[in-house]
Amino acid sequence: MSEYTAPLRDLQFVVEELAGLDAVNKLPGYEEATPDLVQAVFEEAAKFAGGVLSPLNRAGDTNGARWKDTEVTTTPGWKNAYGQFVEGGWNALACPGEIGGQNLPRLVSAMVEEMWNGANMAFALCPMLTRGAIEAIELRGSEHLKETYLPKMVSGEWTGTMNLTEPQAGSDLAAVRTRAVPQGDGSYKIDGQKIFITYGEHDLTDNIIHLVLARTPTAPEGVKGISLFVVPKFMVNADGSLGERNDVRCVSIEHKMGIHGSPTAVLAFGQAGGAVGYLVGEENRGLEYMFIMMNAARYSVGIEGIGISERAYQRALAYARDRVQGAEAGVKGGGKAAIIRHPDVRRMLMLMKAQTEAMRALAAVVAAAMDTAQLAPDAAEKAKAQAFVDLMIPIVKGWSTENSIDIASLGVQIHGGMGFIEETGAAQHLRDARITAIYEGTTGIQAADLVGRKMARDNGHAAKTVIASMRETAESLKGEEFAALRETLSAGIDAFDRSVQYVVANYGPDVRSVLASSVPLLKLFGIVAGGWQLARSASIAAGHIAAGKGSDFYKTKLITARFYADHVLSQAPGLAHAVVNGAGGTLEISDQAF
Secondary structure, three states: OOOOOOOHHHHHHHHHHHOOHHHHHOOOOOOOOOHHHHHHHHHHHHHHHHHHHHHHHHHHHHOOOEEEOOEEEOOOOHHHHHHHHHHOOHHHOOOOHHHOOOOOOHHHHHHHHHHHHHHHHHHHHHHHHHHHHHHHHHHHOOHHHHHHHHHHHHHOOEEEEEEOOEOOEOOOHHHOOOEEEEOOOOEEEEEEEEEEEEOOOOOOOOEEEEEEEEEOOOOOOOHHHOEEEEEEOEEEOOOOOEEEEOOEEEEEEOOOOOOOOOOEEEEEEOOOOOEEEEEOOOOOOHHHHHHHHHHHHHHHHHHHHHHHHHHHHHHHHHHHHHOEEEEOOOOOOOOEEEHHHOHHHHHHHHHHHHHHHHHHHHHHHHHHHHHHHHHOOOHHHHHHHHHHHHHHHHHHHHHHHHHHHHHHHHHHHHHHHHHHOHHHOHHHHHHHHHHHHOOOOOHHHHHHHHHHHHHHOOOOHHHHHHHHHHHHHHHHOOOHHHHHHHHHHHHHHHHHHHHHHHHHHHOOOOHHHHHHOHHHHHHHHHHHHHHHHHHHHHHHHHHHHHOOOOOHHHHHHHHHHHHHHHHOHHHHHHHHHHHHHOHHHHHOOOHHHO
């Protein structure tokens, strides 16, 4: 069974040539993020991903986390790997220097994150949630909370979780019932139950810092009455040492389709008198604060989709090179051929490759915009970058994860019957990928956010700004070699533009019809945005080739962009038809007729 190998050449390309590391490097605070440093970080991350995390991936699937008497034991080897992860400073990669981090740009850490997920997605979930908790405490926590928890969370000595969901409150957080009663000393007693808590209990670290949504006794009903609390597994003494066990217990972990190595916990708070918690920020603003974690997590889940897609592609490619079966079509008298020589297998491999590269390119460009939005000296530049990030988060999350399921399924198909056999490993990628389109907001929730908050609310301004940039790229594709790509990209942009106009015109008077077509719109946007980035990649590659610096890598970029245009981007007009005309068949049928 092949191990994961980080796609270092493509990561280097998207970071340096496509997403603009040089511009990010000029932002105040990121001056040390030079190409040489970034390359060194990537190379070391690739070694850790391929040499430490990847060999544990299969073990995590077959011998996942175990629960007994409120305690959870992770897969053998994981605790040691996590210790190496912390020792290497990987948890602190993108954290600010003032709280003990390494202060590298999100552009860099996101691509490293892809490596973790490609090597071992179930393992990567733990530091991903910790980073979100760090950001929430850093931005909204009191100085006492920051001093008490951030140093060891940043180092990775302690991990963090996000506690939203309850048995009666899935995505509807207005139904949250967990209670928080003030004790008069600045603390609160927390009482309730949370479900689906990733790494809510484990043996990797001495302490786990839970961020918990709950209601105070005077809170108004609905989402406006939710507050956010820090609830540690173990209390922390004034000197930083660990004190008594807090009243939070893991009463079970879920038996899941995939990511078996990642414990998904049911946590009970306050069964023995009340768990001690500490308010983050102000009362009744918890959902606002939690969205800091949610947006970070949604982007990171999109990165999970890219990582698992790359891993599925690598496994399928290795199998296609080795598996000899049948004669090559059109070759008379030839012997048996590896299946990579069969046209349909090549088509499937190219679908996997092209879509993975499109997703990676888009995610990198969005990460660079995150860095700009955070640190650009010019306020207008920051605002423009933030508007782009906000618009693209649902695409990176929703489109990349939906694609990862299809790509992992193609990997199984390329293996044929052997793909249906667990020992090949292909099926694990499909099972692991399936959750990514569900947690941190389903694709339907991402699509509703896209059409409502990100398009209708600003009359499509942010989307139209992106459309203008897309058209500039299409118009810059000169010459006969780009004719097909230019034509298909332009048609895709027109289809997306038409769909945005439909949303802006109809969201107010007919919101149900817009929502009925919102997922096709999200897919359409992702496909066109991916085509936009592959077109930019092809243009850069053509420039190198024209300058006499051509290589197989750059030549392949041209071929990949052309394939994407013919096989993926060509779907855009049909999706636009579904967006504009597809609500009737969805909404008119009676409930009884299903």
